[in-house]
Amino acid sequence: MSMNDDDAEILAVARAGFLDEAQEMLRQFEQGLLVLEEDPSDSESLNAAFRAAHTIKGTAGMFGCDAVVSFTHEAETLLEALRSGSRQLDEDVVAALLESRDQIELLLGEVQSGEEDPGVKASSEALAARLRALLGATAAAAHAPAATAPSQAPATGALGEPEDGGGDGCWHLSLRFGHEALRNGLDPLAFLRYLATLGETRALRCQTEAIPNLDELDAEACYLGFELRFDSKAKREDIERVFEFALEDSDVQIFEPGTAPAAFEELATRRCGEDPKARAALFQCWHEMGMRFKVRLEVAAVTAAETEAETPQAIPHIERRVGPAEEGKTQKRSDRRSGEGERREGGRDRRAGDETRFVRVRADKLDKLIDLIGELVIAGSGAQMMAHQEASPLLVEATQRVMDLVQETRDGTLALRMVxxxxxxxxxxxxxxxxxxxxxxxxxxxxxxxxxxxxxxxxxxxxxxxxxxxxxxxxxxxxxxxxxxxxxxxxxxxxxxxxxxxxxxxxxxxxxxxxxxxxxxxxxxxxxxxxxxxxxxxxxxxxxxxxxxxxxxxxxxxxxxxxxxxxxxxxxxxxxxxxxxxxxxxxxxxxxxxxxxxxLTLAMIDGFLTMVGGVNYVLPLSAVAECIDVPAECAAQNERISGTFDLRGEVLPWLDLARFYGISPDTSRRRSVVVVRDGQTRVGLIVDRLMGEHQTVIKPLSAIFQHLKALAGSTILGSGDVALLLDVSGLLNAAIRNGQQIRQTGTAAFAHAVLKS
CATH class of the missing domain: 3.30.565.10 (Histidine kinase-like ATPase, C-terminal domain)
Structure with a gap:
């Protein structure tokens, strides 16, 4: 398989994972809104709905699902207005947001199918307009995704110098993606595209200083970094959430408009260490992007000539004093997005914990595993039967141990599908x-x-x-x-x-x-x-x-x-x-x-094996209440299909399975009654032989056998013989309703006893 094929398969798996996760996010979104409708003061439900919408939008942006991103942003903006208190919750808002949930699901369906429906696009535009109308002009302007108004006046720094912090009212983002980012499914450009939904990128410089020589380059590693100036009215947490999926594989530094120069000096130290050439190059990059603050350059490690030759003259020299209080604020702000900050460490711990607890498995692979376990159960039964025939105690003990392990494996595997x-x-x-x-x-x-x-x-x-x-x-x-x-x-x-x-x-x-x-x-x-x-x-x-x-x-x-x-x-x-x-x-x-x-499951059950007229029948063990000898009143009516008998003072109906299925009973040995229950109803089934418990792997009946009464499937015994699985409730219904086959006088009493019990 070529590299392109590998990449396509990885992308397809990631896309399928996104669509699965989006369904869970939609459920949380809907649940939060329904709770809010009952209790508008429940801020946690509002936050949960907002987080779900934001997660859908963010992940959709990474996969280039522009229609999902665009529409979800409208719903997210209205939710943010509710969170900020600029818009009050009412019935119209809840109804529109719930319809938005359905619309997002339709858009995700288009992503899954790969086909666009003009009707879905039209309904998205109409509903988006309705959301904007509910938001109102004032709130809409406050939460617009892109800044279209002229830039604000230059922000001043902490000491009042108008040139500090760049002076253009823009955010500054310094991004460095880790070497494993591409291998872990991250696309750096996807984050930049998603960031554009919140505002306008005024300047962007790609940092390539980490790219090694060609003979040392790893084609699957990521060496990219970005410095960008970003004009947006979005809040800091909105910008931070753009990169929340990349925290494990990136170093993201976000500086608000008007950030003091000391923070950038500290960032230069983080990025470049004590390398004056790298520091000079970074400051030159910032200067070319339009940042006009003046910073002190440490040039002790290079000669004045080297500094003059390699450091642009456009970066002047100035001393900048920072007070203790401001220095503490700068340190906290930097730590908040640094690789060593508490927030990133906490996020890493949570993700690592989730990965150890949950593994996404394709359903068809799990079904295949359950089928193999079923075949193992059948093969184990055959080996156990052979061991008993050989009459070897050691072999019997060994096969019994194997069967115990098979049963534990069976139960554990079936539990994987239980939800x-x-x-x-x-x-x-x-x-x-x-x-x-x-x-x-x-x-x-x-x-x-x-x-x-x-x-x-x-x-x-x-x-x-x-x-x-x-x-x-x-x-x-x-x-x-x-x-x-x-x-x-x-x-x-x-x-x-x-x-x-x-x-x-x-x-x-x-x-x-x-x-x-x-x-x-x-x-x-x-x-x-x-x-x-x-x-x-x-x-x-x-x-x-x-x-x-x-x-x-x-x-x-x-x-x-x-x-x-x-x-x-x-x-x-x-x-x-x-x-x-x-x-x-x-x-x-x-x-x-x-x-x-x-x-509980359709794959395997614990069964109780019986024989009637030379045919093996299996009853669900959970339905078996007890086994007794055939009562005298049943034996006295040996030509009837059904009747009633007294079981310790309680009148129960009975049904002779041999005559019910039209086969000759084996009267050469003592017959038995298996008392089974279906809910509150109990009935005695007369069988020829009791064979004991049997792990039953359920096989569906072929279409040509679908007309047979009260059969739920079949199974294969260790000997290779086929046994039929009885459907207890279907057996009772068939016995009561099929008057053409049950004409004996005991039928009425039987039906009455069933209904009464």
Missing amino acids: PIGETFGRFQRVVRDVSKQLGKEVDLVVTGGDTELDKSMVDSIADPLMHLVRNSMDHGLETQEGRIAAGKPPMGRLALNAYHDAGAVVIEVSDDGRGLARERILAKAVERGLIAEGQVLPDHEVWQLIFHAGFSTAEQVTDLSGRGVGMDVVKRNIEALRGSIALSSEVGRGTLTQIRLP
Whole structure:
């Protein structure tokens, strides 16, 4: 691979990292604004939003994303006006800034795709004009990015000499980039381009004195430095933030207009040491840039002739006295941006700590690693089986140790993909805010259990179903303020998101304190659509499940949010595709609770291996409650598929898996009942043999097997045989609903017991 290819790959990786980080910054930006809307006095949230916008603008400038930089600057300027108190926060400002967040996301999308949309450009210009209008003419002038007005009168120095500090009202920046800057992905010119968004560069000199001879030159090292005069009305911290990403690999000195000459003498000493030639060259550079202050040159190390020949006559000689107080101020100002100052050292420590704690890994590489761990689990099971067949205690012990290590490796690898679901919950604060304003309702969003961890792939997949449930609750569930007051409720509705672990699964709940589900209306709609017979009596559980039929809706009016009967069937289908289940419970006038139950991961599980009719079946170990002999009442009905039995005073339903799947049971040996649970429901599954625990690597079923009932996938055993993974919730649903296959008299009792339990 050529050097250019290497550079392109490094740049592509850095660009992808920028886009990922920008999404996190947008989340912080939005979160800060939402908190501010509730509490305008929260200065920390305002600062967090400002920092997020500034970080996006700064990093976008480094990658040449001019459209992002230009628009984000408008939002940043309005935020700065809020911070300074020149503009007060109101509803219009919050709305415009939130729309700015969405616009920045669109602009970042253009960066990612590499394609520009004229519509996005037009909306950026319109929204930027709106931001400037909200800022007001006075504030806009105070925070303009570039100084277009004439320069101020020359600033005077501390002792009143009009020539001190350059006399042109400009900032002076002295930049030296470290040798590793280019290798670490820094582009010195990118910082200069970004600096131009804050003002005008009046003079610029590139310092090349550090460039070695050609035979000593490292093509990947950086030897550049810059001296520049910068005319800007920006604050010092704004200019400092331009270079905050380069603190590790550069030495940045920033001098305000009117800085005393002593500070420049000290800078010359830092840059040149006691080399009078280098000092003279640096002062000559400053003089050519238009700086007219006079400084004392130390020429003890060279002869007068050398000094006269190499030091320009335009730099006169003058003695300058600096008082103790001024000297202390100068030292602090220099230390603030020097390589030895506390600020830089603190920044370096923080960055080093972050690098030791976090490593960015591509998702496809992690998926490949998990696949390899899965194959290792299968191979380890085969080796363990062979060791038992050889009946060698030493070999059995060795393989057991290997399997223990494989299991720890498996758990550790899967943990790499586990992320808190709170990040997904956080997205809904903006949704609730926007939808509540659209509907004219006051809604209080309560989020709990945000630290509950779930597989990253499942977190991404569950976002859309949750979005639909949240919007449904706000549109159909929660009443208007007038309706709530009339019902004796608080005017503000309550919408809650909750997550917790339960029996090896993750349960996500969406609840509201609204009007609840209208049972009679649902039944009437179901009869109208022919889903049930008129007069048919159904328990609440089955009534609520009618909502998940395609096209089912009881809404009297179609709105922009819902009412077309599109969505709930998709929600259920998407959740079941994740091997999960969804259940509803509701009470008229009290609200509705939606529970989504998901497995922790889709890759590997601890399973319980059984055999039915010569076929291996695996149950999730977390769903197995206990194993017992087949009760007498089950054995007496050996021709039935299902029925009920008494388990220590509790009536439980049972299902014969062999007859359910249409295969002949093995009656030559004692059969067993595996009691499994799905949420609060328990059922006994009759199997032929119990094979024990088994680490299960889940393989998806081919499309030709998708029609099979209640199967969540397959796995490969150590012997090479295929085992089928049972879906417990799907098994119960199929057993209850499929009346064509279950005609025995025990079916009604079975279904009743399932629903009752």
